[in-house]
Amino acid sequence: MAKGVEHRMSNHNEHEKKGNARKEMTRRQFLAYTLGGTTAFMAGGAALPMIRFAVNPLLEKKEKGSFIKVVEESKITNEPQEFSFQLHQVDGWYESEAKLSAYISKGEDGKIFALSPICQHLGCTIGWNNDKNFPNEYHCPCHGAHYTKDGKNLAVAPRPLKEYQMKIENGFIYLGDLVDNTRVK
């Protein structure tokens, strides 16, 4: 470093100590900031649309499920029965009828409720009374999880079976979105 520059810098520092001079920016710093800022702005202009494009699924409004007519109320017994119904599914550019099913029964309290057949352990499909070791229980063939008629988890599974939102209109049962089991904890 040249002597003159050192001298000027020490002068500059003295000013700073007195507090009556602003810290000056060097030409190199100014260029670094302006060029860096412009580059960042342009790179952002190119990158941000792509990132927003990629994260679109997260920001999409989820369609609140509508209720689907499933079965007559009069067909429901104390014994759980499986009923299947179709859900119109729009998956990006692919539309399809997804087949869903529910176990619907009357509880001890006489109320009708519908359980999801998806095991809360790892997502296999359970069945009612499908294993002779577990009479009158829901049993999952994958890892042996089993549940009471109300969907209470007895083994393996960490949570009770999910329940469908339900409404009854004009003697028909309509099922909606899946919610946490309201009958057991």
Place this chain on the structure above:
Amino acid sequence: MAKGIYNWIDERLDITPMWRDVADHEVPEHVNPAHHFSAFVYCFGGLTFFITVIQILSGMFLTMYYVPDIINAYASVEFLQTKVAFGQIVRGMHHWGASLVIVMMFLHTLRVFFTGSYKAPREMNWVVGVLILFVMLGLGFTGYLLPWDNKAYFATKVGMQIADSVPVIGPYVKELLQGGTIVGAQTLSRFFALHVFFLPAGLLALLGGHFFMIRKQGISGPL
């Protein structure tokens, strides 16, 4: 903070000489637009590369939604264009960038030609540049089919007729490109594979050679 991380890595791996070797080099006066404004013609090569980077990035993002299948290709393009946020922008970047790459490459070629930069000892770099031109045209041709609309279909039909007209090997080239006897399902998946894997891989290798040679030999002197 950033400096601290850099120093920590540099202490261990000594990376400074590596990037110095790549980034720290003199820009001669005759190619610096700050000295002679007409030197902007020396920017076309860099601009071609810049747009190529945009093409690679926007293309990568487009494949998040696009499917190379004759039933769904058009529907997926329509979906990403009309239903996905910024879909029009991202596809627009890829669409217009594709033409712009060709334009910039052409201008770059003109500059190299009229400054005589292709002469010894840089003949090999000219040859690699022409190969890059062919790969770029291949990318344009294969990408054109992917939306699977009428324009795409018939443009490819025409391309196939041209290939077919080559003496002796024409019919074989055509069938190889089509992946069958018609422009159809197999053509689409074949063109997709060429467009996103084979040609970009070739392009990157050629660009590596192009840049290595220009750094090794330096920019040709002033006129």
